[in-house]
Amino acid sequence: NAGVTQTPKFQVLKTGQSMTLQCAQDMNHEYMSWYRQDPGMGLRLIHYSVGAGITDQGEVPNGYNVSRSTTEDFPLRLLSAAPSQTSVYFCASTQWGVGETQYFGPGTRLLVL
Amino acid sequence: RKEVEQDPGPFNVPEGATVAFNCTYSNSASQSFFWYRQDCRKEPKLLMSVYSSGNEDGRFTAQLNRASQYISLLIRDSKLSDSATYLCVVYRYGGSQGNLIFGKGTKLSVKP
Numbered sequence: 124n125a126g127v128t129q130t131p132k133f134q135v136l137k138t139g140q141s142m143t144l145q146c147a148q149d150m151n152h153e154y155m156s157w158y159r160q161d162p163g164m165g166l167r168l169i170h171y172s173v174g175a176g177i178t179d180q181g182e183v184p185n186g187y188n189v190s191r192s193t194t195e196d197f198p199l200r201l202l203s204a205a206p207s208q209t210s211v212y213f214c215a216s217t218q219w220g221v222g223e224t225q226y227f228g229p230g231t232r233l234l235v236l
Numbered sequence: 237r238k239e240v241e242q243d244p245g246p247f248n249v250p251e252g253a254t255v256a257f258n259c260t261y262s263n264s265a266s267q268s269f270f271w272y273r274q275d276c277r278k279e280p281k282l283l284m285s286v287y288s289s290g291n292e293d294g295r296f297t298a299q300l301n302r303a304s305q306y307i308s309l310l311i312r313d314s315k316l317s318d319s320a321t322y323l324c325v326v327y328r329y330g331g332s333q334g335n336l337i338f339g340k341g342t343k344l345s346v347k348p
Contacts, residue, residue: 165340166280166323213279224270225336227279 129228136204146214155197159210245342259307259324268327
């Protein structure tokens with residue numbers, strides 16, 4: 124199993140550009156989530172999904188959209204990038220109700236100029 | 237007050253030292269507790285779960301005190317490879333932060 128995969132690993136955007144961060148998992152996990160990690164702030168939840176077709180907002184959802192059309196994929200869309208969105212983004216998945224071990228992807232480092 | 241708070245660190249210790257990390261949580265409805273490890277520029281990974289009776293995994297011992305809402309992690313005989321950031325994580329149902337609440341982490345640096 125590949126676990127949780129994320130693409131791209133690195134990205135540089137200009138202010139106002141849009142892009143999609145890809146996330147996929149092959150563990151048939153129902154629960155998937157997106158976090159951002161900034162120095163001194165720890166991990167903050169952006170959006171999460173408890174299954175295909177169901178998404179909800181986390182702590183810092185503004186400026187981001189998600190969708191969950193399949194169990195495997197959970198893309199994160201930046202609608203109009205801002206320098207404040209410069210961060211490291213982690214996607215994670217877990218099997219709902221079977222412990223709460225989160226499996227994280229390797230992360231996407233995003234720089235918005 | 238943050239829901240999960242950890243020692244600010246960094247902890248700089250020599251090889252072979254014993255080091256302890258502390259963590260407190262504010263929501264008494266918290267149900268499960270974990271320590272995650274995050275290496276520099278990598279993703280967090282589960283180190284161990286924390287049980288009420290305390291649990292040990294090799295050189296690592298985790299303790300939970302529900303009455304005081306306190307979690308600890310003890311690392312004995314520190315190795316260079318233990319250098320990382322250790323995240324205290326609490327599970328409780330519901331809320332905009334999601335079910336898993338992460339502390340900001342404590343950085344450990346083990347020196348030769």
